[in-house]
Each structure stands twice: as structure tokens, then as C-alpha cells.
Amino acid sequence: MELKQQEAMDTNIEVPVKPDKGNSPFRIALKRFLKNKLAVMGVFVLLAIILAVTFAPLLTEHSPTKSNLLLIERPPSEEHPLGNDSSGRDNLSRLLYGGRISLIVGFSAMIFTLIIGVTLGSIAGYYGGKIDAIIMRAADMMLVLPFLVLCLTIVAILERVNVGIFVAIIAITSWPNLTRIIRGTYLSLREQEFVLGAKAIGASDFRIIFKHFIPNAIGPIVVNATLMMATYIIIESGLSFIGFGIPQPTPTWGNMISEAQSLRILRNSPEAWIPPGLAILTTVLCINFIGDGLRDAFDPKSNRR
Amino acid sequence: MSVIETETRIHTDQDYILQAKNIKKYFPIKGGILKHTIGHVKAVDDVSLSVLRGETLGIVGESGSGKSTLGRVLLRLMDPTDGQIVFEDQDITKMRYRKLRPIRRDMQIVFQDPFASLNPKMSVSELIEEPLIVQTNLTKLERKEKTISLLEKVGLRSEDRYKYPHEFSGGQRQRISIARALTLNPKFVICDEPVSALDVSIQAQVLNLMADLQDEFNLTYLFIAHDLSVVKHISDRVAVMYLGRIAEIAPKKNLYETPLHPYTQALLSAVPSTDILHKKEKIILKGDLPSPSNPPSGCTFRTRCPMVHEKCSEVRPELTEVGNGHLVACHLYTGK
Numbered sequence: 001m002e003l004k005q006q007e008a009m010d011t012n013i014e015v016p017v018k019p020d021k022g023n024s025p026f027r028i029a030l031k032r033f034l035k036n037k038l039a040v041m042g043v044f045v046l047l048a049i050i051l052a053v054t055f056a057p058l059l060t061e062h063s064p065t066k067s068n069l070l071l072i073e074r075p076p077s078e079e080h081p082l083g084n085d086s087s088g089r090d091n092l093s094r095l096l097y098g099g100r101i102s103l104i105v106g107f108s109a110m111i112f113t114l115i116i117g118v119t120l121g122s123i124a125g126y127y128g129g130k131i132d133a134i135i136m137r138a139a140d141m142m143l144v145l146p147f148l149v150l151c152l153t154i155v156a157i158l159e160r161v162n163v164g165i166f167v168a169i170i171a172i173t174s175w176p177n178l179t180r181i182i183r184g185t186y187l188s189l190r191e192q193e194f195v196l197g198a199k200a201i202g203a204s205d206f207r208i209i210f211k212h213f214i215p216n217a218i219g220p221i222v223v224n225a226t227l228m229m230a231t232y233i234i235i236e237s238g239l240s241f242i243g244f245g246i247p248q249p250t251p252t253w254g255n256m257i258s259e260a261q262s263l264r265i266l267r268n269s270p271e272a273w274i275p276p277g278l279a280i281l282t283t284v285l286c287i288n289f290i291g292d293g294l295r296d297a298f299d300p301k302s303n304r305r
Numbered sequence: 306m307s308v309i310e311t312e313t314r315i316h317t318d319q320d321y322i323l324q325a326k327n328i329k330k331y332f333p334i335k336g337g338i339l340k341h342t343i344g345h346v347k348a349v350d351d352v353s354l355s356v357l358r359g360e361t362l363g364i365v366g367e368s369g370s371g372k373s374t375l376g377r378v379l380l381r382l383m384d385p386t387d388g389q390i391v392f393e394d395q396d397i398t399k400m401r402y403r404k405l406r407p408i409r410r411d412m413q414i415v416f417q418d419p420f421a422s423l424n425p426k427m428s429v430s431e432l433i434e435e436p437l438i439v440q441t442n443l444t445k446l447e448r449k450e451k452t453i454s455l456l457e458k459v460g461l462r463s464e465d466r467y468k469y470p471h472e473f474s475g476g477q478r479q480r481i482s483i484a485r486a487l488t489l490n491p492k493f494v495i496c497d498e499p500v501s502a503l504d505v506s507i508q509a510q511v512l513n514l515m516a517d518l519q520d521e522f523n524l525t526y527l528f529i530a531h532d533l534s535v536v537k538h539i540s541d542r543v544a545v546m547y548l549g550r551i552a553e554i555a556p557k558k559n560l561y562e563t564p565l566h567p568y569t570q571a572l573l574s575a576v577p578s579t580d581i582l583h584k585k586e587k588i589i590l591k592g593d594l595p596s597p598s599n600p601p602s603g604c605t606f607r608t609r610c611p612m613v614h615e616k617c618s619e620v621r622p623e624l625t626e627v628g629n630g631h632l633v634a635c636h637l638y639t640g641k
Contacts, residue, residue: 023472025426193422196382197482200414201436201489202406211435215426 029219032297039293042286049283053099062090064097065249075269082271085259089249095275098251103283105167105246106233110225112171117178118221122209124179125186136183139176147173151235155244166239166246170232181224185217192216219298226291230284237280253280321391322493322525323356323379328388330371330378334598346598348374349385350549353624356493361519361526363540363557365533365572369594371549372529373417376495379527380412381405392493410440413486417498419478423470429456429481430466436488455484458521459514476507483515487522495527500535512538533576537561542630545569548605549597551624555631565633567610604636612637 033039052059062080068088076083082091124135154169155161161169189195189212198208214221233253239245240254241261248255253276260266260273329352331345348371356362366372377383379390381397390398397408416422423432433452437443443451453463459480470478479499486494496515500508516539519526530536536543537557544554545568553566564570571588590609595601601608607617616636624634633639 024428024469025471193416193418194424196377197414197416197422197485198424198435199382200380200409201439201485202409203435203439207439211427212424216424218426 029294029297033293036293036296038289039297042289042293045282046286046290049099049279049286050103053096053103056093056096056100059096060090060093062093064089064093064251067249076271082275083269085256085272086262086265087249089251091256091272091275094251094256095253095279098253098256098276099279099283101163101246101250101252102233102236102254102280105163105170105236105252106229109167109170109174109232110229112167113174113178113228114221114225116171116175118182118214120175121179121182122186122213125183125190126205126209126213128187128190132183135179139179142173142176145173147235151239152244155239160247161245163246163250166236170235174228174232178221178224178228181220182217185220186213189213189216219295223291223295223298226287226294230287230291233280233284233287253277320357321355322358322393323527324391325355325379326353326389326391328352328375328378328390329386330374330383331386344598347371347549347600348597349378350597350600352388352546352549352551354544354551354554356525356527357542358492359523359525360541361528361539363528363530363536363543364546365530365536365543366546367594368531369548369597370546371597372531372546373497375546376414376497376527376529380414380495382414406440410489411492412495413489413491413493414495414497415479415482415486415499418502419475419482420470420502422482423478423485425470428467428469429461432470432481433466433485433488436485440489451488455488458487458518459484460510474507475503476511479503479511480514483511483518487518487524490522491524493525493527495529497529498531499528501531508535515539533572545572548595548600550605551632551634552606553631553633553635554624555633556629559629559631563631565627565631565638566606566635567612567637568606571611604634 066089068084070088072084072086072088074080074084074088080090080092082095085091085094120135120139124132150173151169158165195208195212198212203211236245236252237254237257240252241258243255243258245254246252256276257273257280265272328349329347330349331347333342334344334346335341336343350371352371352375354362364372364375374383378385381390381400385398388398389396392408392412395408397405400408427435430449430452433455434448437448437451452466456463456465461477461480461484465473465477470481473481479502483499499515500511503511512535515526518524526539528536528539540557542554542556543560545552545560545566547568553560553564553569555565560569561573564573567588568590571590574586574588588611592609595605595608601618602621603619604610604617604622607613610617614636620636622634622636622639624632625639626632627638
């Protein structure tokens, strides 16, 4: 490189200087994130889980939904390493396919909450005034409603819930928290001089929000999105456990554990409910580690070490 | 006011790039249980001034005198409570944000704090190109060329465009701010204390750079500062603000040699002098700046003025011409 530059100087040819992007705020955050061992471990374990559930058909030949009356509550065997459930379905296959549903529910609910939360939070925080008051009062009203009761009511009214509706329910009931966080971040950003500078060159509201506000609020947005996903997986499991989530026969980790509501299974076949429980625990822990890692990476001041 | 005499020339409307008449900016104070307005902070209270094409008008005042607010109102970054702003023969007082956009090409601002005025998530090239993206249809390559030439003009290297604001010192950041303000070849630039956040050694560099750029780009500056020596260095005319009002406005020479307003006299006496033979007598002002939410009646300076008399608390002195483009708002000179 040095030689090349020397050459260029001698012959007066301009060598395009290699863009040194090692110091962009994003790169700095990434470096800091990679130093956090727990968070990096979380990424790897979560990746392994995602790979396992994505390639479930390669790992098991059994259908997660097909009942076999001859195999009801069979203990583990070579053919069915985790045994069979009370309807004679293969537990391992349900664990893998169930993971798909749990992760998809968590992820897509997170994306939908992000869309609603970022949009409303941006509008409220950027424009302020009356529109801000309307959005925030709506958020207060949503926060006042007890989440569980609301979920149960909606599920009871709709009778049968599929994954899409379930995701919609979570997103519609959970946007206020994110909206508040984003609005709060914007309120402090709004006072920054660079925003005034953008107005001084005549930048549109849209441009100011997307180029100046969102990049500067990306830390809280990403951190909260991650932690939200973990919460949603727990919510899905909890509701499925009490029978108000994704209904049978679709497997999810939550409704697999609901098998353990039977005292006989709880006592005699731990292989039926310990694996999905561990799966939830591991996934949520990993996501939380990643979230904490991201928080420290984006906001070095919060780093307690 | 449209025709005033400065030294020997008579100026007409065409000579002015910006004319502001009776600008007021009041910030409401909310209070009580119902959060209703219980008062106003009169940040800018009835200020009229005109900026000549190509000149540098300095504005000095203590912190809280409303000089930064005035700058922001003049660029319509804030809406004035009352008054009229005419920029290049166009009344921009009530103009909509969208309609104002093409006019913003011609008026720019350099902010005080180079650490707050640059978006930390944008690289230097993004920062300097942004005005071009917003205001012009230049291609990527043309924008890049423009960025490089601007960076070199303000004394930075072209490779610096890949860097981010946090990798620069205060002086370098202020150079980036200046480059960004000049991207669109504006005619009028408000410099809102551009050097007060910098080290003294860097201040001179940046001031000289700004003076050079003024010649090169034919710029008109409105230079806001709280430091009389900085303003003296760069200005053609100087306005002194006190509590949201202009106390005195005059060509630089007049103001520094024959200050008329007692406040200006006090400010000038506080400037450290290197002349040991003619030691100046320091005028020490008593008390603090009164609250702009409840300014004194009559002349706002009367609470601290060494030459106060009865009329001062009753009648508010108007800015009046005393000759040679020298205007002062003080009863000592208007009562003649």
C-alpha cells in the first residue's frame, strides 16, 4: 500500500485511497459486541437452534402432527428418542417443528411491534404537540388494559387462533412500550443542533426522521427489539401452556409443556416436557444475552465493567 | 428605515440582503395545574436590523441576550412571534417550510458547538453531501468532486471524507461545519458563535479561514459572538444586544473608538488591553442580567446603568441615528 502511494506520488497518478471504514459508529459497536463473550456465545447457540429447527426434516423422519394410537405415551426408544406424547406423536419431531413456530411467533411479533412502535413513536416524538398527545394517550390506554385478560378475551372471541392472528394480538397489545421509548429518545434528539442543521439545509421531515433520528436511536431500538422477542417467546409458551395459544395439533414449545399438566406425565415421562422447557430457557437466555451485549455495544456508558 | 446613511453612501433596499423589522420572539412559560401560559420569556424583543450585501455584521451580547435566538429566527429555524423578515426582496416571515426550501440554498448557518452540530452517525462525505442531495440533482460523482474540493478549501484532506465526526478535533469539526454550510454556495451565512467552543490558537485559524472564504464566495456574514475582540477582527458593523434588544449598532470603527451606550462602554472597558501607557478605567457593572421574562420597565439596562436618570424607567429608548450610521438606544443621546 505504502509502495503504491509512493509510486503514485512519483507519477502523479491518483490512487484511490482505500476507504477506511473501521471507525464508523456501527463498526465500533460491532467490535465492542464481539468482545462480550456471553453475547457471542448467545449468538452461536441461538444460531444452532435456528439451524436445527430450520432443517428439522433432515433430523427426523416423523411427522410432528400425525397421531399413532399404538404409540401413546411410549417411553424413549431408538425410533423415538424422546418417546411419544399422549396422542402418540413423536416428541423429538414436535420439539424441532415446535421450535419453528415459537421462533417465528417471537420474531414476527417483534417485527410487527417494531413497525407499529417505530412509526407511531417517530410521529409522536418528531412532531410533538397534539398528535403526540393523541398517540401517547392511546398508548396509555393500551398499557392500562391487562395484557393477559385482553389476550384471553380476543382468543375467546375468535375461538380458533392461528399463528398470524396470534402474532397480530401480541403486536397490537405490546406497541405502547416501544413507542414510548422511541418517543423519549426523539425528544432528546430533537434538541440536538444537528437536527436544526438538517432543517437549515431544507431537509424534508421524512429525511430527518430516517437519516438523523433513526440512526441515532438505533441502539435503544435494536436492544428493545431483541429483548421483546425473548418476551414474546415466553408469552407464546405461557398462553399455549394454559391452552389459549396456538391450538393443537400444531406443535409449539408451549403446548408441548402443557402435556405436563397431567400428573402422570409430569411424574413418569420427564422426557416429554423437560426438552421443550430447556429449549425455551436456552433460547430466551441466549436472546437476552445478545440484547445485553447490544446494549453495552451501543451505549458504552451503560457498561458496568 | 429603508434608507439609512452609512458613512457617505446612501443605501437602498437592493443593497440589503436581509432586512428584519420589529422581530419579536417570545417563549411561553407554562405553569399552574392546567399548564397554561403564565408568562413569556422575551428572548428577542423588537429588534430591527438590516444586513448589507457582502458585509459582516457582528452581534455581541452576554449569554441570554437573545443573539442566538435572533439568528435562528432570521433563518426561520424558529418562527418569530411578531415582525417581518425580508430576505433577497422576499418576505419569508410566514412562508411555508416547503416553499422556503429553495431559499435555504442562499442562507446557511454554522453552529456554535461543533460536537453537537454534526450528526455522529454520518461520515464527513455524507455530511457535506447532504445539502447537495436535498437541494440539487447532482450525480454521485459530481457530489464527490464537490465534497473533495470543499474539504480542501477548508483545510482538510480529501481522505478525511471517510472519517466520522468523533475522529476529529474541535477545530477540524468546525471546518467540516463550515464546508457543509458552504456546499450550496450560499449568499448569506449566520455564524452562531463559531469559535467560542474552540481553543484560542484555533480560533484565529478558523476566523482567518472564514475571512478568506468570504472573499472567495462573496459571502455576507451575520457573526454572532460574545467576545468583542473576535467580532472586531472580522466585522464591518457591530450590533450590541442587551436583553433581547439592540442597544447600539454602528460601523466597527465608530463603535470601538466612540462607544455611546453605557453598556457598550462597559463591555469595551472589560476587553484586556496590551497598551500599558493608556490604562483604561474599568467600568464594573453591578448585578446580573435581569430575567427576560420580567424585564425592567423603560430602558432594560437601567438597573445596571451607571448613568441612570428618571426618564429611563418611564420611557423605552428607541434606536435612533446619531450620525454616520451610528444608532443607539439611550436617552442620553436622544433627548437632544
